Amino acid sequence: MADLISEFLGIRSPNPFWLASAPPTDKAYNVNRAFEAGWGGAVWKTLGEDPPIVNVSGPRYSAIHSNDRRVIGFNNIELITDRPLQTNLDEMRQIKRDWPDRALVASVMLPMNEETWAKYVPMIEDTGADAFELNFGCPHGMSERGMGAAVGQVPEYIQMVAEWCKKAASIPVIVKLTPNVTNIVPPAKAAKDGGADAVSLINTINSIMRVNYDTLTMFPTTDGMGTHGGYCGEAVKPIALNMVAEIARDHETRDIPISGIGGISDWRDAVDFLALGASNVQVCTAVMVYGFKIIDDLTDGLSTFLDDKGMTSVADLVGKAVPSVTDWQYLNLNYVEKAVIDQDLCIKCGRCHIVCEDTSHQAITNSVNGERRFEVIDEECVGCNLCASVCPVDSCITMTQVPNDLAPGNWTEHPNNPMRKSK
Amino acid sequence: MPDPDIRPNRLDKAEIDKNFADLHPPLSRSEALIEADRCYFCYDAPCTTACPTGIDIPSFIQKIRSDNIRGSAHTILSENIMGGMCARVCPTEVLCEEACVRNTHEDKPVEIGLLQRYATDPIFEDSTRLFERAEASTKRVAVVGGGPAGLSCAHRLAMLGHEVKVFNRDPRRGGLNEYGIAAYKAVDDFAQREVDYILSIGGIEYQDNVELGRDVSLASLREDYDAVFVGIGLAAVNDLGLDKEDMPGVENATDYIADLRQAEDKSTLPVGRNVVVIGGGMTAIDIAVQSKRLGAERVDLVYRRGPEQMSASKFEQRLAQTSGVTVHHWLHPKLLHGSDHVSAIEFDKDGQSVVLEADVVFKAIGQKLADEQLANELQGIEILNGKIVVDGDQATSLEGIWAGGDCVAGGDDLTVSAVQHGKIAAIAIDSYLGGEHG
Numbered sequence: 001m002a003d004l005i006s007e008f009l010g011i012r013s014p015n016p017f018w019l020a021s022a023p024p025t026d027k028a029y030n031v032n033r034a035f036e037a038g039w040g041g042a043v044w045k046t047l048g049e050d051p052p053i054v055n056v057s058g059p060r061y062s063a064i065h066s067n068d069r070r071v072i073g074f075n076n077i078e079l080i081t082d083r084p085l086q087t088n089l090d091e092m093r094q095i096k097r098d099w100p101d102r103a104l105v106a107s108v109m110l111p112m113n114e115e116t117w118a119k120y121v122p123m124i125e126d127t128g129a130d131a132f133e134l135n136f137g138c139p140h141g142m143s144e145r146g147m148g149a150a151v152g153q154v155p156e157y158i159q160m161v162a163e164w165c166k167k168a169a170s171i172p173v174i175v176k177l178t179p180n181v182t183n184i185v186p187p188a189k190a191a192k193d194g195g196a197d198a199v200s201l202i203n204t205i206n207s208i209m210r211v212n213y214d215t216l217t218m219f220p221t222t223d224g225m226g227t228h229g230g231y232c233g234e235a236v237k238p239i240a241l242n243m244v245a246e247i248a249r250d251h252e253t254r255d256i257p258i259s260g261i262g263g264i265s266d267w268r269d270a271v272d273f274l275a276l277g278a279s280n281v282q283v284c285t286a287v288m289v290y291g292f293k294i295i296d297d298l299t300d301g302l303s304t305f306l307d308d309k310g311m312t313s314v315a316d317l318v319g320k321a322v323p324s325v326t327d328w329q330y331l332n333l334n335y336v337e338k339a340v341i342d343q344d345l346c347i348k349c350g351r352c353h354i355v356c357e358d359t360s361h362q363a364i365t366n367s368v369n370g371e372r373r374f375e376v377i378d379e380e381c382v383g384c385n386l387c388a389s390v391c392p393v394d395s396c397i398t399m400t401q402v403p404n405d406l407a408p409g410n411w412t413e414h415p416n417n418p419m420r421k422s423k
Numbered sequence: 424m425p426d427p428d429i430r431p432n433r434l435d436k437a438e439i440d441k442n443f444a445d446l447h448p449p450l451s452r453s454e455a456l457i458e459a460d461r462c463y464f465c466y467d468a469p470c471t472t473a474c475p476t477g478i479d480i481p482s483f484i485q486k487i488r489s490d491n492i493r494g495s496a497h498t499i500l501s502e503n504i505m506g507g508m509c510a511r512v513c514p515t516e517v518l519c520e521e522a523c524v525r526n527t528h529e530d531k532p533v534e535i536g537l538l539q540r541y542a543t544d545p546i547f548e549d550s551t552r553l554f555e556r557a558e559a560s561t562k563r564v565a566v567v568g569g570g571p572a573g574l575s576c577a578h579r580l581a582m583l584g585h586e587v588k589v590f591n592r593d594p595r596r597g598g599l600n601e602y603g604i605a606a607y608k609a610v611d612d613f614a615q616r617e618v619d620y621i622l623s624i625g626g627i628e629y630q631d632n633v634e635l636g637r638d639v640s641l642a643s644l645r646e647d648y649d650a651v652f653v654g655i656g657l658a659a660v661n662d663l664g665l666d667k668e669d670m671p672g673v674e675n676a677t678d679y680i681a682d683l684r685q686a687e688d689k690s691t692l693p694v695g696r697n698v699v700v701i702g703g704g705m706t707a708i709d710i711a712v713q714s715k716r717l718g719a720e721r722v723d724l725v726y727r728r729g730p731e732q733m734s735a736s737k738f739e740q741r742l743a744q745t746s747g748v749t750v751h752h753w754l755h756p757k758l759l760h761g762s763d764h765v766s767a768i769e770f771d772k773d774g775q776s777v778v779l780e781a782d783v784v785f786k787a788i789g790q791k792l793a794d795e796q797l798a799n800e801l802q803g804i805e806i807l808n809g810k811i812v813v814d815g816d817q818a819t820s821l822e823g824i825w826a827g828g829d830c831v832a833g834g835d836d837l838t839v840s841a842v843q844h845g846k847i848a849a850i851a852i853d854s855y856l857g858g859e860h861g
Binding site for chain 1: 453456457459460463464465466467468469488524525527528
C-alpha cells in the first residue's frame with residue numbers, strides 16, 4: 001500500500017486529509033472524534049478576540065438537494081468561534097498533547113492592527129499548534145466588520161496582515177484565500193510577498209440559496225430576514241480546482257504550497273486537487289453531511305489509486321496535472337475529435353440527438369432507415385462533447401481522435417487572429 | 424355426488440379487507456421524487472409512443488420532479504381524462520413501462536403508472552378544475568354507453584363546447600370501470616369519484632338505467648341529435664360450446680366480478696371451495712385471484728394455449744401465481760360433470776383426460792355483442808367478427824355515428840384504448856359539426 005504520510009510545510013500527518021476550519025473543528029469533543037476516526041489533521045474553528053462573537057439562533061445552514069435529498073451544495077452563515085478564546089486554547093493544547101502525530105492548525109481572524117496580532121499570535125502559538133491559518137476568506141458577517149473576505153479581497157491587506165503574523169509567529173503561516181475575487185493570482189502573490197508559507201483555498205462563495213415559495217422571502221431567514229452566506233460542497237469543486245491550478249501554474253506563485261479545499265467528498269476529489277497542485281486537502285461539507293467516517297474511503301481510495309498508478313507517496317501525485325493546464329490560445333486547433341456512439345450500449349433515449357439538434361450542430365440522427373437509431377453525422381460533428389456529457393450511459397459515447405496530416409497550430413498563429421504572431 | 428360447497432364467510436371480514444386493499448399503494452412524495460428522478464426525459468419518448476392515449480410522459484414526470492403536481496396532472500388528463508383509473512389498471516408492463524429505455528441497461532423501468540397516480544390523485548381528491556369549456560356550440564351529441572369510451576368522448580365534446588347526453592345502461596356510472604375491474608385495483612370508490620370529476624366540467628347530462636334497444640333506439644337518437652357515439656361495450660359472454668353449459672355453477676366471470684365490486688361486505692359473497700376459471704385474459708386472472716382472496720380453497724386457472732399466448736400480461740400471470748392460483752396451460756375444456764349442479768370439468772391435454780373438481784366454473788373466454796343487438800339496433804352498421812367496424816376517426820359505416828371501446832373491431836379491450844377511441848371520436852365529431860378543433 002502506498003504511504004499516505006503527508007508532510008505539509010514540515011508538518012507531518014498520517015494522511016493528507018485535514019478537517020477544514022469550520023463547525024466540525026469547533027471544540028475538542030469533535031476533533032477527538034475526528035482523530036479517532038482517522039483524520040490526519042484539523043484546522044481549528046477560527047479564533048477571534050474576546051468577547052466572542054454571537055451566532056444567530058435561526059438556521060445557519062441550508063442545502064441544495066437532488067430529488068433523493070442528496071446534498072449537492074451547502075450554504076452557511078455561521079461566524080467564527082463563539083466560545084471564549086481561553087476555552088479554545090486550553091482544548092487545543094490538550095488535543096495536541098493527546099494526538100501528537102496529527103496536524104493541528106490554528107485558524108485566526110483578528111482586527112486590522114498590528115498590536116492585536118502581536119498580542120494574540122504568541123498566545124495561540126503557545127498551545128503547541130503546528131501552524132497558523134489566516135482566515136481571509138469568510139464571506140459573511142465577519143466581512144462586514146472588516147475581517148475575513150474583506151481582507152482577502154484586497155491584496156495589499158493580505159500582504160500587510162501576513163507580515164504582521166509572520167513577525168509574531170515562529171511556526172508556519174498559511175493564508176486562506178477567498179474565491180470572491182475576479183482573479184485568484186494577485187491575492188496568492190500578496191500572501192507570498194507577505195511572507196506566508198502557504199495558501200489554502202477556497203473559502204466559501206457568496207450565496208443566496210433560493211426563495212421561500214410560500215412567503216416569497218429569501219430562504220432561509222431569521223425572523224423573516226436573511227443574509228447571504230458562504231457556498232460550499234460538491235457544487236463548488238470545479239471553481240476551487242481552477243483557482244488551485246491558476247496559482248500552481250502562474251510563474252509568480254507556482255512555488256507556494258497549496259492546501260486544497262472545496263467540495264472534496266471522495267478520494268477522487270482529492271486526486272483532482274493534488275494533481276492540480278495542492279499538497280494536501282481540507283474537508284468540511286462532506287463530513288457535515290455524512291460524519292467523520294468518510295475518512296475511510298478517502299484514505300483507502302487514495303492509497304489504492306496511488307498503488308494502481310505505481311506511486312509510492314502522495315508527493316508523487318502532487319502537481320502531476322498542472323503542466324496540462326494552459327491558456328485557451330495555446331490549444332491545438334488542428335487536433336480533431338468526433339463523437340462515436342456505441343450502438344451496443346445505446347439505450348435509445350435520444351438525449352444526444354435532441355441536445356445536438358436543438359442546441360448544437362445537428363450532428364446526430366434520430367432514425368436510420370426508419371428505425372429509431374442515433375448515429376453521429378461525422379461531417380457535422382465538431383467534437384464538442386455535449387452528447388457524451390448528457391448521455392445517461394457510462395462510456396456509451398466516446399470522443400475519438402480523427403487523425404490528420406496537419407501540424408499542431410494554435411490561435412496565436414491562426415490566420416483569423418488579427419493579433420497573430422508571425423511565424 | 425357431493426353437494427356443491429359454495430358459501431359466504433370463508434374468510435372473516437378483516438382478512439378479506441386486507442386481501443382487497445390497494446394492490447399498488449400510492450407513492451409517498453419522497454418515493455415519487457426519487458422515482459421521477461429516474462426518468463431520462465427521452466427525446467420522442469418511447470413510453471409516449473407506447474401509450475394508447477399518447478400522454479407526454481416525460482413532461483408529466485418532469486413536472487412531478489419540480490413539484491408542479493397540478494401541471495403534471497393537466498399534462499396527463501388532457502390526453503387521457505381517465506388517467507387516474509388508467510394509472511391503476513393499465514397493464515403498464517406491456518405499454519409505457521415496457522418501452523422505457525431503462526429496461527435496456529438495468530431491466531427496471533421507471534414506475535410510470537405509480538407516478539401517474541401520484542400526479543392525478545390530488546386532482547380527484549380536491550376536485551381541482553383543470554379544464555374549461557369552449558364557447559357553446561348549440562350542437563347536441565348523444566353518447567350511448569356510460570363507460571370509459573363514452574365518458575371520454577362526452578368530456579372532450581363538452582370541452583369543445585357541445586351539449587352531450589350520456590345514456591348509461593347500469594344503475595351506477597362508469598361502465599366497466601365500476602363493474603369490471605378487480606376490486607383491489609380501484610379501492611375507495613375511485614371509479615365514482617372519477618366519473619364525478621369528468622361530469623363536473625358541465626354540459627354533460629348523464630342518465631342511468633337506459634338501455635339501447637329497450638329505452639332508446641339508434642334511429643331516434645340519430646334524428647334527435649347532431650351526432651351519436653356508441654360505446655356500449657360487449658354485453659354478452661362467449662360460450663365454451665359444451666353440453667350443459669347453462670347448468671347451475673357454470674357462471675360468467677364478468678357477472679361475479681360486477682357483484683364483487685358492488686358488494687358492501689365482500690365476506691357475504693358466496694364462494695366455491697373449488698373454483699375453476701377458463702380463460703387467459705385479464706378477466707380470467709381477475710376472477711381467479713379474487714376468488715382466492717375471498718377464501719376459495721383451490722382455484723385452477725385453465726387456458727387452452729401457453730403462457731406466451733395469454734392476453735393477460737406477465738405481471739398479471741405472476742399475480743395469479745403468487746396469489747395461490749394454479750395455472751394450467753394447453754388444456755381444452757371437453758366435458759362438464761354434474762347433473763343438477765356442476766361438480767367437475769374435464770379437459771383434454773394431448774389426448775389425455777384431466778378432470779378438475781369444481782363447485783363453480785367461471786367462463787372468462789371473452790365477451791361479444793349480444794345477438795339481439797346485432798340483429799336489431801346495430802343493423803345497418805358494418806360488423807366484422809361480431810364487432811363494429813370503424814375507421815381511423817372511429818366513424819362507423821353509418822353517417823353521424825361513431826363508436827369506440829370494446830364494442831369496436833380490432834381493439835385490445837383496454838380502458839386506455841377506450842378512452843383514446845372516445846377522444847378521437849369527439850375530435851372527429853367536432854370537426855363534423857363544423858368545429859375548429861378537429
